[in-house]
Structure formats: structure tokens, C-alpha cells
Amino acid sequence: xxxxxxxxxxxxxxxxxxxxxxxxTILRNSVDLAVICAGMTIVIILGGIDVSVGGILAVxxxxxxxxxxxxxxxxxxxxxxLSAGAALGAINGTIISKTRVPPIVATLGTMYIFIAVxxxxxxxxxxxxxxxxxxxxxxxxxxxxxSGLYVIGAIYVFAWLLLRRTPWGQxxxxxxCDEGAARLVxxxxxxxxxxxYALLGLLxxxxxxxxxxxxxxxxxxxxxNIALEAIAATILGGANIRGGIGSLIGALMGVLFIKITQxxxxxxxxxxxxxxxxxxxxxIIVLILDALExxxxx
Amino acid sequence: MKDPxxxxxxxxxxxxxxxxxxxxxxxxxxxxxxxxxxxLQYVPVLGVLGMAQTLVMLSGGxxxxxSIGATMSLVGLAIAGLFGMGVPLxxxxxxxxxxxxLLGAVNAFLVCVLQVPSLMATLATFFxxxxxxxxxxxxxxxxxxxxxxGQLAQGRLLGIPVHMWTVFIPMAILLHVMLSSTKIGSHxxxxxxxxxxxxxxxxxxxxxxxxxxxxxxxxxxxAAIMTLSWFQAARPDAGEGMELLSVTVAVLGGAHIxxxxxxxxxxxxxxxxxxxxxxxxxxxxxxxxxxxxAIGLLLIGSVVADNAVGERLRARARRAPT
Numbered sequence: 177x178x179x180x181x182x183x184x185x186x187x188x189x190x191x192x193x194x195x196x197x198x199x200x201t202i203l204r205n206s207v208d209l210a211v212i213c214a215g216m217t218i219v220i221i222l223g224g225i226d227v228s229v230g231g232i233l234a235v236x237x238x239x240x241x242x243x244x245x246x247x248x249x250x251x252x253x254x255x256x257x258l259s260a261g262a263a264l265g266a267i268n269g270t271i272i273s274k275t276r277v278p279p280i281v282a283t284l285g286t287m288y289i290f291i292a293v294x295x296x297x298x299x300x301x302x303x304x305x306x307x308x309x310x311x312x313x314x315x316x317x318x319x320x321x322x323s324g325l326y327v328i329g330a331i332y333v334f335a336w337l338l339l340r341r342t343p344w345g346q347x348x349x350x351x352x353c354d355e356g357a358a359r360l361v362x363x364x365x366x367x368x369x370x371x372x373y374a375l376l377g378l379l380x381x382x383x384x385x386x387x388x389x390x391x392x393x394x395x396x397x398x399x400x401n402i403a404l405e406a407i408a409a410t411i412l413g414g415a416n417i418r419g420g421i422g423s424l425i426g427a428l429m430g431v432l433f434i435k436i437t438q439x440x441x442x443x444x445x446x447x448x449x450x451x452x453x454x455x456x457x458x459x460i461i462v463l464i465l466d467a468l469e470x471x472x473x474x
Numbered sequence: 475m476k477d478p479x480x481x482x483x484x485x486x487x488x489x490x491x492x493x494x495x496x497x498x499x500x501x502x503x504x505x506x507x508x509x510x511x512x513x514l515q516y517v518p519v520l521g522v523l524g525m526a527q528t529l530v531m532l533s534g535g536x537x538x539x540x541s542i543g544a545t546m547s548l549v550g551l552a553i554a555g556l557f558g559m560g561v562p563l564x565x566x567x568x569x570x571x572x573x574x575x576l577l578g579a580v581n582a583f584l585v586c587v588l589q590v591p592s593l594m595a596t597l598a599t600f601f602x603x604x605x606x607x608x609x610x611x612x613x614x615x616x617x618x619x620x621x622x623x624g625q626l627a628q629g630r631l632l633g634i635p636v637h638m639w640t641v642f643i644p645m646a647i648l649l650h651v652m653l654s655s656t657k658i659g660s661h662x663x664x665x666x667x668x669x670x671x672x673x674x675x676x677x678x679x680x681x682x683x684x685x686x687x688x689x690x691x692x693x694x695x696x697a698a699i700m701t702l703s704w705f706q707a708a709r710p711d712a713g714e715g716m717e718l719l720s721v722t723v724a725v726l727g728g729a730h731i732x733x734x735x736x737x738x739x740x741x742x743x744x745x746x747x748x749x750x751x752x753x754x755x756x757x758x759x760x761x762x763x764x765x766x767x768a769i770g771l772l773l774i775g776s777v778v779a780d781n782a783v784g785e786r787l788r789a790r791a792r793r794a795p796t
Binding site for chain 1: 584599600608612613718722731762764766770
């Protein structure tokens with residue numbers, strides 16, 4: 177609903193907004209965030225949070241860059257990105273479940289470490305001029321529709337099936353609603369947590385593949401904002417930070433909301449510096465509306 | 475030694491010495507008298523922010539203030555901007571602190587009145603404040619602060635920076651006394667330990683937390699004055715990274731993320747440890763990446779150690795119920 181209003185505002189202010197080219201651009205820019213948000217939604221439903229996804233994305237991307245530089249073929253590169261992401265995510269999950277460190281503290285710590293790894297591998301210099309053999313995943317078209325759409329669609333259908341149609345998904349929701357109770361009825365809480373964080377890591381690794389495919393370089397400050405954006409999108413989409421509640425479709429709407437705001441502001445001639453202000457204010461408004469809603473119900 | 479909090483302080487003290495020894499081993503320049511002044515130069519800003527974060531966490535909820543660094547940036551810009559418009563600098567500072575308190579009050583309103591989870595509420599205001607700081611200045615710093623103002627953070631008294639004497643130490647003592655020997659302090663601990671029990675025994679839990687978020691904004695305003703004096707300019711990114719670093723310091727100092735446990739002394743020691751590590755690695759010319767890694771490891775390691783110690787104490791308590 178809000179999304180439609182937003183689009184209408186931008187469309188009335190700029191004739192370029194509704195052009196096919198611009199919408200494709202928005203879509204392309206949204207792919208990495210959308211992929212990560214699918215994982216973030218699952219982790220938030222689980223009652224956790226991961227502020228280190230930017231670090232995971234960065235490390236995976238830099239490893240992908242290095243793999244390319246060593247002349248590795250595409251499938252190896254993808255494998256490197258995915259397995260690096262999944263491994264780092266599994267580290268997060270292991271720390272959180274085995275040592276009972278609160279997720280925000282644990283992932284805060286691992287974020288510092290991942291960024292350090294990034295600096296050490298990249299050595300302060302951009303990796304650029306990477307081959308474009310994978311660019312079709314983001315930039316290409318298939319049957320008249322941009323391929324990013326298929327990627328997002330596939331990821332979200334997969335995540336939805338996993339969350340809503342498998343016992344594993346039910347376990348995730350159960351843990352998010354009441355971890356103690358879930359433990360008592362025999363749900364393997366620790367294992368499920370590690371799997372969920374590893375899945376988020378895997379998706380962050382995939383986002384890194386897409387990022388490198390799109391930009392064909394790896395910068396030093398890659399992934400700095402994506403964790404906060406992903407959390408913001410998930411919450412905008414109706415997830416409850418306390419766990420148990422969340423919606424994949426909502427999160428996807430949240431992603432589009434953020435990306436359309438960024439794009440639209442530029443088109444109507446507002447400096448891109450204002451975009452964080454707008455996203456922040458929107459987030460505050462959504463939170464207030466949410467709070468009033470909850471109060472009315474109770 | 476049975477008290478886990480005292481144990482924690484000893485643990486931190488040991489860590490501080492270890493960090494000092496590490497610094498001395500890494501760099502021949504570390505053990506000079508001038509290093510102390512240089513090191514303490516970095517302490518007060520992070521220190522007061524860490525203390526503010528500790529207070530917000532202590533009162534439970536769970537409480538956290540991610541907007542603290544952005545508030546600091548925004549207040550710094552406001553002061554420099556007001557000064558540029560002809561307001562006397564000291565008056566501008568005063569107004570700045572009030573603005574800080576108001577920005578904190580926005581968080582307080584969201585968290586305490588509307589009951590939005592603190593993590594989300596302050597994440598949103600973090601976006602809004604830091605975005606505003608960048609957008610209002612187009613990313614460039616505001617200069618023109620007179621040289622005499624620099625005395626606050628650049629001057630030395632007995633080899634120790636002036637703002638250690640005038641801001642950091644008094645605030646640490648004040649907050650320590652407030653927590654350990656006043657009614658407000660015991661109410662904060664009570665609210666953090668068991669919200670419901672505290673409420674039933676007459677503690678106005680949410681009013682207390684409201685005040686602490688405002689205090690956090692106020693302290694961020696004071697930190698802004700110190701950075702302003704230090705850099706002689708207001709940078710829109712002055713507080714960048716401070717939100718996470720202040721959480722790190724509070725948690726390393728023993729504050730429990732869900733409230734009820736923690737001490738100002740722990741936070742003070744944690745700030746000294748983090749700064750010693752940073753300066754030591756910096757003097758030894760070791761890449762900034764290792765500084766980040768060291769802080770990350772320290773953060774996770776300290777919580778793990780804390781949990782392990784707590785577990786053992788609880789096990790001991792079970793075995794000997796007297």
C-alpha cells in the first residue's frame with residue numbers, strides 16, 4: 177500500500193521514474209539486498225539478528241575477486257563465494273548457540289573480525305577489471321524480463337517453501353516464539369540456529385557473487401551499510417525483532433521500498449545524501465504505527 | 475573474590491596490563507612518558523559514550539542506544555553552525571547539550587512510551603540523525619572554531635589532557651557514586667534485574683529508562699563538545715563507528731546486554747584496554763585491520779569468559795546451598 181503511494185509520488189514528480197529502463201535499474205540495484213533479506217527474515221523470525229552480513233558479503237566478494245585473478249572458472253568462483261559465506265555464517269551460529277553470547281554482541285564482534293580479514297586480503301587496493309562472465313545473472317534478460325527478477329523469485333520461493341512447508345521452518349518459528357519451550361519439546365535448538373545463520377551466510381555469499389557480477393570490482397568499503405538496510409527492510413516488512421513473526425514477502429516489499437526511495441529521490445533532484453534521512457524517518461513512522469496498532473489490539 | 479563483579483574487575487585489570495605489555499613489546503616508543511598523554515587523548519570521548527551506553531543497558535528492557543554516535547555528530551554540527559551564525563561559543567555549547575538531550579528524548583519516547591524495541595528504535599534514529607548530519611553539510615566539515623577553545627581537549631595539565639581532568643574523571647566518579655550509593659542507582663539495577671519485581675516494589679521503571687535515554691543524548695552532546703575542541707571543526711562523521719565501539723566497551727566492561735549487571739569502573743577499565751590496544755598497535759605500525767580484529771576477539775572473548783565464570787559460580791552455589 178505504502179509502496180504504491182510512494183511510486184505514485186515519484187511518478188508524478190519525474191517522468192523518468194516509470195520508464196522501463198529505470199525500473200530495471202531499481203531491480204538490478206535491489207538484487208543483493210533482496211537476497212540477503214530472505215536470510216535475514218529467517219534469522220529474525222528465529223529471534224536472532226546478524227549485523228555482520230556486510231562483513232560476510234565483503235569477505236566472500238574479496239575471495240571471489242582473488243579466485244578470478246587466479247584464473248578460476250565460473251563454477252569454482254561461485255562455489256568459493258557460497259562456501260565462504262556459509263562457513264562464516266556457521267561460525268556466527270556456532271558462537272551464538274554454543275556460548276550463549278547474545279546474537280547482536282556476537283555478530284558485532286565477528287563483523288570487526290570479518291572486516292579485518294577483508295583488509296588483510298585486499299590490502300587496501302580495489303580489485304577491479306574482473307571478467308563479466310557472470311553478469312548475465314543480474315544484467316541479462318530472459319524471455320523479455322530482466323534476469324534479476326528470476327533470481328529474486330527463485331530465492332524467495334525457495335525461502336518461503338523452506339520456512340512454511342518444511343519441519344525445519346516450523347522449528348525456526350517455534351524457537352522464535354519461545355526458545356525454552358522449543359528446547360523442552362525436543363527441538364534441536366542449537367543445530368537449527370547454526371543452520372539458520374549458515375543459510376544467511378550462504379545467501380550473503382550469493383549476494384557477493386551477484387555484486388561482483390554486477391560491479392566487476394571489489395571496493396574497500398563494500399558492504400558497510402547492507403546489514404542495517406537489511407534489518408530495516410525486514411522490519412519495514414512486518415517482522416518482529418523479538419522473534420516468531422515475520423514475512424518474506426513483506427521483507428521483499430521493504431527492500432523495494434528502500435531502493436525505490438533511493439532511486440526516486442535522485443530522480444526528483446534531491447541530493448542522495450538525504451536518502452538515509454528519509455529511510456530513517458520512514459522506519460520511525462512505521463515503528464510508531466506498529467506500536468499504536470499493537471496498543472489498540474491489546 | 476566470590477563476587478563475580480569484583481572478579482570481572484580483576485580480569486579487566488589483568489587484560490589492561492597485558493595490553494600494556496603487548497604495546498611495550500611491539501613498539502619501543504610505547505614506554506615513553508609522552509605516550510600516556512597521547513593515549514589518554516583518545517579516552518574521554520569514547521569513555522563518556524561508553525558510560526552512557528552502560529547506563530542504558532543497565533536499566534534493562536533490553537536497552538541499547540545505537541544512535542549515540544550519530545547524536546554526537548549532529549550536536550557538533552549544531553554547535554559549530556550556531557557559532558557561525560554569531561551565537562557566543564559557550565552558549566552554543568549549552569544549546570548543543572540541550573539538543574543532545576532532545577535527540578535522546580526522541581529515543582526515549584519511541585522506546586519507553588511507544589514500547590518499540592530499543593534496538594529498532596535507535597537503529598531508525600541512527601539512520602535519521604547520521605543522514606541528517608551528512609545531508610545538512612553535504613559531507614564537508616564546519617570549521618572556524620577559535621584556537622582558545624582547543625585548550626579543552628588539546629591542552630595538558632600535569633601531562634594529562636585537560637578533558638580527562640574536567641570531563642572524564644568527574645563524570646566517572648559522579649556516575650559511579652550515583653550507581654553505587656544512591657536510590658536512583660539501586661532503582662536502575664532493580665529495573666534491569668527484574669522489571670516486574672521492580673515495578674511492583676514502586677520503581678517507576680519506564681520513567682527511569684526515559685530519563686536514561688535523555689541522559690545518553692546529553693552525554694553524547696558533551697562528547698560532541700570535546701571532539702569539537704579536539705579537531706577545531708565539526709565533522710559530519712565525527713561519531714561514525716562510535717555506536718558499535720561504545721557497545722563494545724560497555725559489554726567488555728561487564729555490562730550485561732539484558733541489564734541489571736555492570737559497573738562504571740568496568741567500563742572505565744574497558745575504555746583504557748581498547749585505547750591501549752589501539753595506540754599500541756598504531757605505534758607499532760600494525761595495520762588498522764588488526765586493531766579491528768583485536769577488538770572483535772576481545773568483545774566475543776570477554777562475554778564467553780564472563781558466561782563461563784558465571785556458570786561455574788552458579789554451579790558452586792548449587793553444590794553448597796548455604
